[in-house]
Amino acid sequence: MGSEANIEPVEELASEPTIINKLVTWGYKKYSGSREIDTIIIHSAYDALGDDPYSVEGVIKEFRTYQVSPHYLIDREGSIYQLVDDNNIAYHAGVSEMPDGRIGVNNFSIGIELIYHQSESPNEAQYQSLAKLVKYKAEAYNIPLANILGHEAVAPGRKTDPWNFDWGKFEKMIE
Numbered sequence: 735m736g737s738e739a740n741i742e743p744v745e746e747l748a749s750e751p752t753i754i755n756k757l758v759t760w761g762y763k764k765y766s767g768s769r770e771i772d773t774i775i776i777h778s779a780y781d782a783l784g785d786d787p788y789s790v791e792g793v794i795k796e797f798r799t800y801q802v803s804p805h806y807l808i809d810r811e812g813s814i815y816q817l818v819d820d821n822n823i824a825y826h827a828g829v830s831e832m833p834d835g836r837i838g839v840n841n842f843s844i845g846i847e848l849i850y851h852q853s854e855s856p857n858e859a860q861y862q863s864l865a866k867l868v869k870y871k872a873e874a875y876n877i878p879l880a881n882i883l884g885h886e887a888v889a890p891g892r893k894t895d896p897w898n899f900d901w902g903k904f905e906k907m908i909e
């Protein structure tokens with residue numbers, strides 16, 4: 735028998751993942767017209783103030799405190815929540831620069847936050863949901879693999895998320 739730990743790649747054609755609507759009223763700038771999106775930034779966060787670090791409501795409350803928001807939030811069960819419409823500029827990356835030199839990464843990116851503690855990695859359900867969402871969006875906006883990056887890659891020295899993220903494994907899941 736093969737190892738149970740083997741990762742099943744998500745199916746060839748990206749199917750639309752189930753997305754729960756949870757739009758917020760802060761942390762983004764409305765964009766008129768059709769926004770050019772060619773980048774996905776992956777983040778991690780947890781609720782440091784409440785009893786439950788994995789609380790979706792707690793993490794969203796933190797976002798509100800800082801007036802920031804990703805486009806998508808993936809909880810510890812792998813459920814995907816949409817907080818900001820893709821066409822709007824969400825405030826998730828802050829002061830940032832792409833490897834190709836472009837700054838202001840929020841302007842042309844989609845931000846995805848995974849909820850887990852800094853001492854952990856994403857769990858299997860989160861990797862699966864993230865892969866499904868990233869595959870689907872990469873196909874929809876024609877986003878190259880090189881532009882699917884962690885926050886740390888566009889804000890080095892300032893940000894360290896997504897923490898303990900297995901890029902080798904993730905790239906196999908989205909290829």
Ligand SMILES: [Zn+2]
Pocket residue numbers: 776777778826885893895
């Ligand atoms: Zn981040």
